[in-house]
Amino acid sequence: MTTSAAGDRPGDAAPLLEVSDLVVHHGQLQALEAISLQVFPGEVYAIIGANGAGKSTLLRTIAGLHQPTTGSVRLDGTDVTSLRPEHRARQGIVMVPEGRRLFGSLSVEENLKVGATYGRPGPWTIDRVQEMFGWMRDRRSQRAGQLSGGEQQAVAIGRALVANPRVLLLDELSLGLAPVVVQRIYGMLPQILATGLTVLLVEQDVSQALRVASRIHCLLEGRTTLEGRPDSVTAAQVEAAYFGLAAAGAGQRGERSEA
């Protein structure tokens, strides 16, 4: 298995999001070590890995919240590495941050309105989001801070959708939510994808990621240990890549030598 990032895709498709040799430091600490990935239009690309593997750092760097030491982020061929997060958002890289991060003192509807303020034109409107999550219209005046975790996650996704992103970044959707709520939220993914979005998500729950993703990318201590289609990797390979065992023969780049 020597799949390169683009290896599973038709050769003529151009990547929508391209990350090249991204190195990120947190102070002295190197959080990411030359990460490269390509996300193609319409796919669900999942980054998996253990706690501290650098998944969220990677996503936050793509969103512009961290500046990389070296490397680049390209959106549809345009280098956006030097752009601030708000400018990347306006160009179509919109992130649902870890922990929802709603505007707690604003109402549900106001949260959506803020999301739409600098958004691109497109299929997603506040109305459409309220249609998808039926309860949202009735409770539009409720303060976001008073919602349950699952409801907050729905509003956070809605707030991102109304900006009509080209690439939607989802950071740990399942964190702190009951499994049934997580299922319901991931159940919305097909509806979202049907409008032509591309999704790049970070997920700690590997089985969840394998279920929804068209391709997975496993990180371990800031390095890539496995990349491929969920159906082309075995459970043992994923386990090895996730925990960093020597059997990670499938991971070309981040192969570890110790037993």
Place this chain on the structure above:
Amino acid sequence: MVWVNAIVQGVLTGGLYALFACGLSLMFGVMKVVNLAHGDLAVVACYIAIGIIAATHVPVLWSFVIVVPVMGVLGYVLQRTIIQSALDRGVLTTLIVTFGLSVVIENGLLEFFTANTRGIGTGLSLVTSSFSLGSQIQIAYLAVVIFAVAVVVLLGLQYFLSASKYGRLIRAVADDKEAAQLAGADYRHVFGIAAAIAFGTVALAGVAYGMSAQVDPTAGTDTILLFAFAAVVIGGLGSLWGTLLGGVVLGVAQQIGAQINISDEILAGYLVFLAVLVLRPQGLTTRRAQS
């Protein structure tokens, strides 16, 4: 009757204090900046008004039409430059920077305008005259006008914050500026707008103060900043209408103190301030400005 008079005068003074305080409260609520130069900016606005009136002969009452936008632009520029760069280094740095700004402004004013007291001489009967309620209550028209202006400003601010696009962005950025960035909002620009509004309100307060009292270059920290702080703390941090309540409570306490003994005026205000800090540190209103 003298006590009723003290309360009426105190309530009216409270309007001016609320005008001083609401900008301070807004800047703290939105960007966590305690602007120690806030009072000096009111004095600057007052001197600008004096200068404009002398140079252009605009009607005195309308000088604010020029002063408020000028101070608003100054607020935006200062926020985008030195205050933002201080914020980037940490919230505490803004204390040092705004303190420095305060010192620079005071000494600049002393240098150019000397230590003499000045006022905005209106020469208008509206400003100097008053009407009587009963035999012992004399109410100055100007005090009523200033109180009304304060209420209108607070109503306008509340409407702006709750119903306008930028008001919503200001509240969003105050909640979580990183999440606002992810929604495409440039929080620095939003901070600048909040600062422009704060500077605009303090400009209005400075002009009103200059019409009703004599101002000198040190009045900014000696009087205005401290009263504004007291009003904000009494009313409740981050609460818009709290600044009016705080201003009124402070004003009434001062007038009652003055009624007991004229030299106790200022002390009585600070005693109430202290009592609120001890007994109800969150302020008299806990309602947030966002509500």
